[in-house]
Amino acid sequence: MSEWQQTKEQFRKYVKTMKSYEEAIGLLYWDMRTGAPKKGIPGRSEVVGELSDVHFRMSVSEQMGGFLDALTQPEANAQLDAVTRRMVEECKKDYDRNKKIPPELNQEYVVLTSKAEAVWEDAKHNDDFAMFLPYLEKIVEMNLQFIELWGYEGHKYNALLDLYEPGMTVAKLDEVFATVRARAVPLLQAIAASPYQPDRSFLAQTFAKEQQKAFSLFMLKEMGYDFEAGRLDETVHPFATGLSPNDVRITTRFLPDDVVSAVMATIHECGHALYEQNIGEELYGTNMAGGVSMGIHESQSRFWENMIGRSGAFWNRYYGDLQRHFPGQLDGVEAAAFVRAINHIEPSLIRIEADELTYNLHIMVRYEIEKGLFDGSMKVADLPEIWNSKYKEYLGIEPPTNALGVLQDVHWAGGSFGYFPSYSLGNMYAAQLLNTLEKQLPNVFELVEAGQLLPIKEWLADNIHKHGKLYQPSELIRRVTGEDLNPEYLLGYLENKYKSVYGL
Amino acid sequence: MSEWQQTKEQFRKYVKTMKSYEEAIGLLYWDMRTGAPKKGIPGRSEVVGELSDVHFRMSVSEQMGGFLDALTQPEANAQLDAVTRRMVEECKKDYDRNKKIPPELNQEYVVLTSKAEAVWEDAKHNDDFAMFLPYLEKIVEMNLQFIELWGYEGHKYNALLDLYEPGMTVAKLDEVFATVRARAVPLLQAIAASPYQPDRSFLAQTFAKEQQKAFSLFMLKEMGYDFEAGRLDETVHPFATGLSPNDVRITTRFLPDDVVSAVMATIHECGHALYEQNIGEELYGTNMAGGVSMGIHESQSRFWENMIGRSGAFWNRYYGDLQRHFPGQLDGVEAAAFVRAINHIEPSLIRIEADELTYNLHIMVRYEIEKGLFDGSMKVADLPEIWNSKYKEYLGIEPPTNALGVLQDVHWAGGSFGYFPSYSLGNMYAAQLLNTLEKQLPNVFELVEAGQLLPIKEWLADNIHKHGKLYQPSELIRRVTGEDLNPEYLLGYLENKYKSVYGL
Structure with missing residues (x-):
């Protein structure tokens, strides 16, 4: 075996070990959610923390750095099979991203979001946005810090979208959501006005x-x-x-x-x-x-x-x-x-109970708010008001409380921005x-x-x-459907289906 | 914090991480035995293997060596609290033992026993001791190698007993088993002769x-x-x-x-x-x-x-x-x-279904055989005959097949010697x-x-x-009961109880 091939094999073995950690962590989570005894949970969370930490450290280790250096050299890279080349690409993406965040900052963020989740629960329970406000402000601020450290192209929010939907951008989402909104809102109004409502x-x-x-x-x-x-x-x-x-x-x-x-x-x-x-x-x-x-x-x-x-x-x-x-x-x-x-x-009012048409409108409210927070056009303190006016505009209803409005989802408390779209x-x-x-x-x-x-x-x-x-994702969709993401299909499907359901 | 205290804290943190691995591995095993989907098992076993390997390497790492060096220095050791002192003692025991086995030898043994377990299953199924013989011979041989590497005091088998019952020796077991045998066998005979048999x-x-x-x-x-x-x-x-x-x-x-x-x-x-x-x-x-x-x-x-x-x-x-x-x-x-x-x-004939009196006789057969294998007085090839004659002697019955005799337990195939007592x-x-x-x-x-x-x-x-x-164990028993392990209590309990049950 050549040196290059040895490196390749060692790299694949190393990645396999990382996958083993993921598998073990996955089982620990599954168990905590399906039937682990209550008293064992705090200790189990620490175990998850320890194994996750090892996994994280493997992703940014010197060893990983060495593999990536060797396997991204043009000559070596050109000889890789397609799967291994993609493996290297993904590991490099994680490596570069994770390396840019100082460990102390990451640690601070983990502590912040874990506290924020607990505060959010109380804030929601007490319908008290002010209580949650400083945490959410800090989370947004730290995400802005991360974005600067990672670097970004175009809109800052792109860096967050990329975490969940690689390659997705504000430019693309603005375009598709505008199209959806332009036809979904009237469709919803027509449905509401229909005398032919289903018996449930x-x-x-x-x-x-x-x-x-x-x-x-x-x-x-x-x-x-x-x-x-x-x-x-x-x-x-x-x-x-x-x-x-x-x-x-x-x-x-x-x-x-x-x-x-x-x-x-x-x-x-x-x-x-x-x-x-x-x-x-x-x-x-x-x-x-x-x-x-x-x-x-x-x-x-x-x-x-x-x-x-x-x-x-x-x-x-x-x-x-x-x-x-x-x-x-x-x-x-x-x-x-x-x-x-x-x-x-x-x-x-509640996203998780929404039907397949209004769901998209719930998402748009969150998308526009997240975008606004990261381009500086919206302030966290103004969110309750912004939230309510957007619900009024898109869904025609307004939350009577913040608990049923801006506080309804846990995602922001956990720092999950860019996920809703x-x-x-x-x-x-x-x-x-x-x-x-x-x-x-x-x-x-x-x-x-x-x-x-x-x-x-x-x-x-x-x-x-x-x-x-x-x-x-964009490549996959193009390969399968022959074109880029196109919201026309969803709109056509919804209009066609609901004309029949509601006799429009 | 003094340097010594820092080392202590780091050592305890390190041990805690090892415990986290044990907890994760424990859950992986539990899951495999209670309801993991069939197709996932081979991959899951590899995950267990990877995590166990990390755990093992932690037990013999340079870092562990460093902790043990530092914390077994008389001055440092004297300052340790009782719990940490015992933690160090146990880690040192594992470290010393594990360090003595060359990794290749250990790897060879893992492969051997895993193969032997599969062979044992077939051998038992086909009632074919000859098929299992070369594996069992090799396992005993390798255990003898380990014993030499570990070192031992008195009987070689003591090194194996210590794995399961720290401090237990052949000298002690010979003594207690002789006492038990001398009274359990006649008690069993009296019970068998009693006309007053329970209705079941x-x-x-x-x-x-x-x-x-x-x-x-x-x-x-x-x-x-x-x-x-x-x-x-x-x-x-x-x-x-x-x-x-x-x-x-x-x-x-x-x-x-x-x-x-x-x-x-x-x-x-x-x-x-x-x-x-x-x-x-x-x-x-x-x-x-x-x-x-x-x-x-x-x-x-x-x-x-x-x-x-x-x-x-x-x-x-x-x-x-x-x-x-x-x-x-x-x-x-x-x-x-x-x-x-x-x-x-x-x-x-079958140990796992035995009652509380005859159970001890089943164990004695295995104890005497294991002792004989490790002091060279018995050969693996002779085990079927030895097994059957001992069953005849202690239990008064003889297995009609090796599947119901010497091949009944998986333990030896897995290399578990010293466990039965x-x-x-x-x-x-x-x-x-x-x-x-x-x-x-x-x-x-x-x-x-x-x-x-x-x-x-x-x-x-x-x-x-x-x-x-x-x-x-011996210290614990002395602390609680005021004396060393004493088989008189078991014999007294059995004789008293079964006199009544069988009207002896």
Whole structure:
């Protein structure tokens, strides 16, 4: 083996060890959220902290620096296989970014955000924005410091967007969100004005938890979720976590008075899980084994939840199964009425309960505020007022309290800026993918209606999942759909669907 | 802070990090045994391997060497608090031992035993000792190499005993086992000859799993198991694992045709768990936080399972609860008859199913063989014959196949020599502790009969659990009972109990 090849092998081994830490940390988190005994949590958090610290130090170690130096030399780099070249690129990105932040500053930030999360909880509970204000100001200030240290192109906020959606920019988001807003707001107004509102009264029943679980398991099987490489558990907040492609766990929740919640959460999380389960085998144990961005990940969950799971075709096939799981409870209700009910659109104050149309408007409020905070056009102190006026403008409703307004999400307390747009990007990518899928598999909804979901899963696996992080999000979307991110598909999908649901 | 104090603090922090690795590894194992998806197991094993390797390297690192050098200097050492002094002592023991084995040799051994375990499985399945022979020979040979490298005092086997029961020697075991054998074998013969055999026919029923679980949970509560610092799961082989004193998990199994199995396994594992849950708080995060030896650990599980859980007093209190959990199924059976049934004594071929009397004889067979292998008086090739003749001699029965004889346990394939005696030591320690407990808490069995198990738990916590690994096993036993390990207590207990059960 040449020296260069040895370095390459050592680098890959080193990355594999880092992945082992991620896998262990992933399990520690999963366990804390699914059933770890209460008294063990503080100690367990320290264990996570210790292992995360080792992982972080590995990403900026001299050894890593040496690997990157050697493997980014033009001659060596040119000889690398495509996967290893991307591995090097990603490690270098992390290395450069992490190296620029002095450890003390990072430590200060960890302490600040962990305090801020606790303060936020109290502030929300007491509807007291003033209490949270100094923390949020400091978090924004420190993020501005980080941005200066990292460096940025164009808008400062780009540096934060890049953490979740590599390559995404304010310029692009301004453009797509303007397009969405211009058509989503009128669509929402038309829906609100429609006399043809769905009846949802029959959903107000008690649905046995055991049967909800049975139906969830049934749906997971139908969608091709591999139970030999995963499991379903129950948590307060549903999530999916890929410990490795061979162990991708889902959680959901069973609310006795809301059967739709569990069904949709399960389908949504399964969308995430299928992505992680179908990563290409040649990427196992590398830093390419995972979803490429939050937006692309969210496109998978939302594709399954909304485009498939709330479609008429889907329930033409599966409504009978749902009825059988709850004998007598849905007897007098037609599949079509059920579909209308679960596609009910209504502006609400709380993002996490929003429907697929208004969700984008919730996100836009946050996007515009984050952008304003980082270009200096908005002050943290003014956020309650700004928040409320934007909700009025986009959603036509105004929060009666800050707890239901600007304080509703924990993300900012944790320092997660640049993350929210991923949700809307997920919706846009999903619709764009659906458009391509329908061209390449013309009878998509006939397949759905026949209960043949696997060809859809396979298409997504071949086009998206198997590539892991090999391609940047924009490149991936171009490869699959032949064009850049284009919000027209989402808008067309929404207008078309809701014209029918609301008889517009 | 003086330099010496800084070193001390750094050393303690370093040990805490090692404990964090142990906690993570513990959870990874627990997860693999309780519900990790099948396809994830091979990758998960690699993760365990990577983290274990880091842990091992930390135990023999230059940094550890430096700490130990500094903190074993007489002046520094004299200033240490008692806990840190013991921490240093234990780390030094591991350091010295691990440093003596060349890494390649250790690697070779890991590969050998992992292969041997697979071969053993096939050999047992095919009743083919010859197939396993070369592996077992090589394992013994390598252990002899290790013993030479480690060094030893007296018998070579002492070096292996020390791994599980620090300070235990062949000289001591020869003495206690001779005493036990001299009285256990005649007792067994008298029992076999008794015309007054317990009726067990009423146990041959189907007991609903859900109710077995409910009763297990009830018993755990009665024994003072802290559910906020633990949880109960189901596995094929019951176990307890202390991830930290605040997270001590139990598993048990529910056999539909054997209610006694789950009850006793739960009580047994709870005995282990109480030990780990009641470690003194000042030991948290140190290498003193855990049971001091396999034998002392086993004394806790066997104390609860046998001395308490199979006692008449216990079932005078709890038999009604058991009956209530299985309505109608035990109606015609008196508590006394139930107690006799679960104290049935019968020589059997399989150790793990053995009763509390014959168990010790099973262990003696293995002890004598292990001793013989390491002093050269026995050859691996002769083991089937030796095994069978010893079973005949001690238990009066002979295995019809090697699968039911010398091949029955996996331990040797994994290289666990010196481990088996812990089980009998557990029985002896337990009886000795009971004797002291009865002096210090004279109405022990009245408390049991009144369902007041907590004072017993507290006594064990104060006398054994809270000390963690602070005292060597022999020292601990002397501190609590005022004398060295003494098999008379076990023999007295067995003779007394079984005279009554069998009307001798």
